[in-house]
Amino acid sequence: MRVPLSWLREYVDVQLSPEQLAERLTLLGMEVKGLERWGADWRSVVVGELLTVEKHPHADRLHLTTVNVGSGEPLHIVCGANNIAPGQRVPVALPGAVLPGDRRIERTEKMGITSEGMLCSGDELHITSDAEGILILPPATPLGLDLSELYGDVVLDVDVKPNRGDALCLLGLAREVAAATGATIRWPEIKVEETGGPVTAKLRVEIREPELCPRFVGRWVSQAKIGPSPDWVQMRLQAAGMRPVSNVVDAANYVMLELGKPTHTFNGAAVKDGIIIVRRALAGERLETLDHVERELTPDTLIIADPTGPIGIAGIMGGFDSEITDSTTEIAIESAVFDPVSIRRTGHRYALRSEASLRFEKGQESRLARIGADRVAQLTLAWAGGVLCEGRVDSAPTEPAAARLAFRPARVNKLLGADISVDEQRSLLRRVGVETEEGASGMRVQVAAAPKPLVVDSGSEPTVVAVVPTWRRDLAIEADLAEEIARVRGYETTAAHLPDTLMPAYRPTPLRVRELIRQTLAGVGLSEVVTHALVSPLDEARLLWPDDAAAPAVPESVAAPSGDDIVVTNPLSAQHSVLRRHLIASLLDVLSLNERQGRPDVAIFEIGKGYARIDGRPREWTRLAILLTGAAEPAAWNRVARPYDLDDAKGIVELVCRRLGLSEPTYVPDPRGFPFHPGRALVVGQESGSEAVGGRVAELHPDAVAAWDLRAQRVIVAEVAIGGLDVAAPTRMHVEPIPRFPEVERDLAVIVAESRTAAEVHSTIERHGGVLLRRVRLFDLYRGTPLAATEKSLAYRLVLGAKDRTLTEAEVDAAIVAVRKGLEVDLDAHLRT
Amino acid sequence: MDFESLSGDLHRLMDHALAEIAETADPAALDELQIRYLGKKGDLTAVLRGIGALPPEDRPRVGAVANEIGEAVKAALAERGTELRSVVQAQRLAAEKVDVTLPGRTVPRGTLHPIPETIAAIAEVFGQFGFMVYEGPEIEDDLTNFQMLNIAPDHPARDLWDTLYVDIPGHLLRTHTSPGQIRVMQSTRPPIRALLPGRCFRYEAVDASHGFEFFQVEGLMVDEGTSMADLKGLLDEFAHALFGPRKTRFRPGYYPFTEPSVAFDVECVVCGGVGCPACSKTGWMTILGAGMVHPVVLQYGGIDPERYQGFAFGMGVERISNLRHAVPDLRYYLENDLRFLEQFR
């Protein structure tokens, strides 16, 4: 809400500087977001007096003037306006002046005559909406005075919170200023002269939906003359951010800003038979609203109608046909209270939200319906003349009394952690207009209100009864009064105290495993990224990353369920309209961005979520995704570059397994092809107790790389599920005693067909190694002479030992023979010696 | 042949040997000299062959002289050997000299993203005060995200959260981490000290200070006497831990799910409170919102507001990170330009 300080001062004295006032309001909860110097964009605009006004010799529509600006020779200024005459005081932009919009005024030549500056209209100065005529200043305005000293102002931009609809107006904020400074409020004198006949002869109102329109006050002005409102009114509206329209419309807007009461003025002649009906729209009814949009009304819309049909959407916008125009003379004033929820829904339905509807949504004080109608009538008479009919049409003239709210001062202190005496609590409340009375025992205290009300009996606890002013609809429960007491006392006085209450029981942090993995991966050269969860639906189609269901090696405890995409129904853009199921596409986007920045070496990881809908319910799971491309070790003066390959990704997964206390993972080839290199893709899995790892590691298919327009030759990716990423799964590692007896090493060179995998050879050795075999490690892979082209040799080092003795040569030989036999029989291998 | 002449031969031999040893520059040549003079077929042995021609009483005297000379040559060989080896070593070391000012071999080291790092920093501080990390779902239901937080379907405060909805009836992308309060209260009993970090979503166009995806950390503490003063005490500790010793202040805020509601300000980290563009000349920066948990919310959490009270707070992770690291643009976080990420070494 924009608050011109000069206007605010009409209702309350302000002794503080604008900055001090802003700080006080902010500390009171009315946050001042900004201070605008109104008129700061006028430079070298001064008050002048027209000495002569003559016709321009070469142009019919121009005038030649001489202007006294208080000092120096009179200026010769050419002017196109028709409302000027000698003796008037006007704003003069001197050569070098700057006007709003950074418009610069210089000495110019107009049709052969030099103009030494410009006479300004209200529109050019952005203080009134009159662009036709020059702004005529009051006759006594001092000559030569800088215009910013005359009309300059400070406008406060106050962020009024949604629960304080009562403060969305100058009087409401004046009340807050008074609470902060102790000043008193000056209400405007609201008085009308009723010289016309009875209003009932002109206006009848029929409320068919009293639930949605609890009060409707109508008044009628005849013989009004529509025209611009006085300059000072236009200036106030303009500074407060509203465009002046005409005296009658401005009167309604002025009252809305002054009292927070939205009203509507109809062209009375357009209201058939002077009958206003408040009802729901009928199916098929249409209305052209003030913004010239023809709208189809839905049956739950509350409308203002006359006997022929709709003339306005209640509380939102009036109809075009009943708009006040220059020829309007009969004015029907509507000052009503509408149901906030109904207004909010209607505003959303028609995407029509106005200053008026914003105020209706927050709830309206019943009494303001009466006061608002009178004030609009008063200002209409003052600015547009006319005759006010006698009396009001009022659908609910009985105004509700102030609510009484009992509270326990001890509870207020307990909540605030403060020690404020009962008397002080009461006097703090009085500063915001909340009168108090001593309470009795056994009072009903409202601890919570709807939607989950709770009322307790105060028993013998001392109570105070707060009499809540009708405008404070936000004060409904005990805690509201506690806030009010704290607020007026000053939140900045809150004591700082460290809690000395019980501690909760231990709970392992779900971040533990994630932290472990993050630190580990950063330690081996990968950079962490965090990408969008909302992705393009094209990503999934472009990559076709397979679900875990197609990978039996992934342990069931960590496998992600197959499901459908969850789609955002109101996305900001298609680019981010689907919740991702996999992370790799996002990492490819990161690679693409960095490639464009000339960064071909990218090693990144993300621990992020996948999402899907399963049986109509949302599911979320957490994954580790890795992308490697370019040089693993970039070339340096002391090293040649080494590109990333599949083994790097596997090595990282193996490292993660070791960090989690799992043994080496198993690898199962996945020859599916796209999106993977058919010969360089695998499913990885390992499970032990509550720990499990499972997922995919692959080099991307060149077509997949091309689909992302990447320059990279090879892109290695992995997406793995890890037990403990979602929930902490602390594992305990058990130590093996250091062997007391020496271990024996034997090397085996196993020659097998190319089609055999290392995993097969390895598991065969382990299977036949017996209890003495402790470890197996591949240390060489050889192809070439003297082997056949269809063969390869895998060299393993076997470590054997026993807990209780040194092995004999014969025992070791027997174990090795068993392994050899097993390899020969199971894999058709032969051993190189 | 007499003793004198043989002894003279031996001394000449020694002089010759010592001279030759002294001249030798190669350790291998020393080995040859050893063999030539002291070997079984060496010169010393050859001279001693003449011993048989001497009278028997002179033979021991010649033996003694020969021994002396043998020892002297041996000693000279050893000394010269040591000398020569140290020269060779010194030459090798001199040849091995490198430019030690060249840079080292780079050990690959990745970087950690500021969002999880900031969450970890926040969790570390509150963890010291017994706050435990919980996580709630990102796809929430309207009930938990709004209604149980005292935000009815047509509450005007709904304007504060522009919401993204999904194609599962009654569900949306959580607009804040606050629904986690309900989930924690429903799953555990007081005393509660919980911290809820996570991703949130809003219908908001992207610019330097807005995004449709962002991260928050929610805090919740509930016990019999937990007060607004406890909230101030803990938030002061937090602000000091992350931003150093600075002034802090409470001012009124507004959230439907807290009463009283609080905005927590810290002395501007840019100007130190004097006033600058970063703090809109107020000298203060708002770092989080907080308040005493509303009795309606406590009841939805299954907690009796007559017996228990508590506070909640919520902060934007990016906001905290921006202030700590002077990050100028919110888009940096989810864009993942390595030129940004690699600064967090």
Ligand SMILES: [Zn+2]
């Ligand atoms: Zn500052």
